[in-house]
Amino acid sequence: MAHFWQAIRSGEWLTAARARDYSLILLGICALAAVGWIALSDGLIDRNGKPIGTDFASFYAAGSLVLDGRAGDVYNMAAHYAREQQIFGAAMPYYGWLYPPIFLLVATPLALMPYLPALAVWQIGTFALYLLVIGRIVRRMRGVAIGPVWLPIAAGFPAVFINLGHGQNGLLGAGLFGAALLALSARPVVSGVLFGLLAYKPQFALVVPVALLAAGQWRTVIATGITVMALVGITSLIFGADLWLAFAASTETSRKLLLEQGDVGFEKLQSVFAAVRMWGGGVPLAYAVQGVVSAAVVCGTAWTWRSAGDRDLKAALLVIATLLASPHVLDYDLVILGLAIAFATSAGFAGGFRDYEISLLAAAWIVPLLARGVAGVTGIPLGLLVLLALYVVTLRRAAWDRAAPAVSAHEIAQA
Incomplete structure (x- = not known):
């Protein structure tokens, strides 16, 4: 136990090789999870009924309102949500701007x-x-x-x-x-x-x-x-x-x-x-x-x-x-x-x-x-x-x- 706390204190437990290997393991797991999640999605909607990219849906909807000449509706929650539903379907939750x-x-x-x-x-x-x-x-x-x-x-x-x-x-x-x-x-x-x-x-x-x-x-x-x-x-x-x-x-x-x-x-x-x-x-x-x-x-x-x-x-x-x-x-x-x-x-x-x-x-x-x-x-x-x-x-x-x-x-x- 004393050696354990000494290693925590000094940081000697974290070698460059360990830092690299831990990172690669987590990177691989997350990459596989992301690919699988996208593969199982239904078009733009994931398995939880949310848009792929979730909050980005808000950014995209706001930008599309501006392109339609409706910049004033960006801060109108009802109008912004209606645009999100138009793009992603009526069942999607609201992502605010x-x-x-x-x-x-x-x-x-x-x-x-x-x-x-x-x-x-x-x-x-x-x-x-x-x-x-x-x-x-x-x-x-x-x-x-x-x-x-x-x-x-x-x-x-x-x-x-x-x-x-x-x-x-x-x-x-x-x-x-x-x-x-x-x-x-x-x-x-x-x-x-x-x-x-x-x-x-x-x-x-x-x-x-x-x-x-x-x-x-x-x-x-x-x-x-x-x-x-x-x-x-x-x-x-x-x-x-x-x-x-x-x-x-x-x-x-x-x-x-x-x-x-x-x-x-x-x-x-x-x-x-x-x-x-x-x-x-x-x-x-x-x-x-x-x-x-x-x-x-x-x-x-x-x-x-x-x-x-x-x-x-x-x-x-x-x-x-x-x-x-x-x-x-x-x-x-x-x-x-x-x-x-x-x-x-x-x-x-x-x-x-x-x-x-x-x-x-x-x-x-x-x-x-x-x-x-x-x-x-x-x-x-x-x-x-x-x-x-x-x-x-x-x-x-x-x-x-x-x-x-x-x-x-x-x-x-x-x-």
Whole structure:
């Protein structure tokens, strides 16, 4: 038993070969399951009576309404649902459109194609972007010959399969977020444009601006603001400014139904807010606890980003904080956690791994596969607990690294 805990502490149990083999096994199982699920489907409808790609049906229906000159109906739930039924059949459940008009710039071109080719382009394109960005992160690892082992680990990350199964946009978000962080030091304006393109997920916008301001990245902040304003202007010209008013009105309904009442399922949400609600806490208490946690992770991240510490470590902390600060984080959103794992691994290879870091990164890799099921059966928010632990360990490492130069300077002075 002592040897077991020593292995967990040191992370020696997770060799590169094991990481590759575990990833390949999971990748193979999920690929076979996906092929079988599609083969058993009836046209566009799977065995559960849902469209293949589930949430992508909402994107496609919204885009098709725009192509018909009915952009104003995108935020009309009855009209949007009627279009989904027209495409997929009257028996399908409703998949709502919850995004700002910015995302119509993506959904509308996809709706020019038949549904299955559009879904394939969406899935393959966003998956390729995610892999490209992860590859860029790991290839920057200093003094490490990483080789091709990163590819099955990144592709086999369970959050990827959850995202692909839902036809969701987490892979796109991970690609844009990671590319923005990679470009930050050398191309701050490009980084700002990429951060601005993430405005289709406004619930993830709490921490990034604070971190950029704390780091004095003014060019990136200005570029982000200009990009967002340009997107608002472009969508207003194309779809009409009233569509933004319709979006603003729709947020109250989505907040009450999906977040506060948990129509989406509290076990699927990976936030502090959802955990409090799942445990029977009221809405005011859930917002209060979420507010405390959000403020804490924002402050910790801002403090870290003010320092001249390891860029990869700061990037990892920002990604984790972005997930923790939002009350509306679904398990497919955890695909951006892959960025944190990659950046934290890079920092570990550069400066050495501390106790439990390797095992915790392994837990973060596997937890999207388990989070929904464990929460549904036991009420334990496993995904949230891993996120909190990873944030604390990463912040602790940042604090140690920040203190190290001061300690070294003191030692030199004493000598």
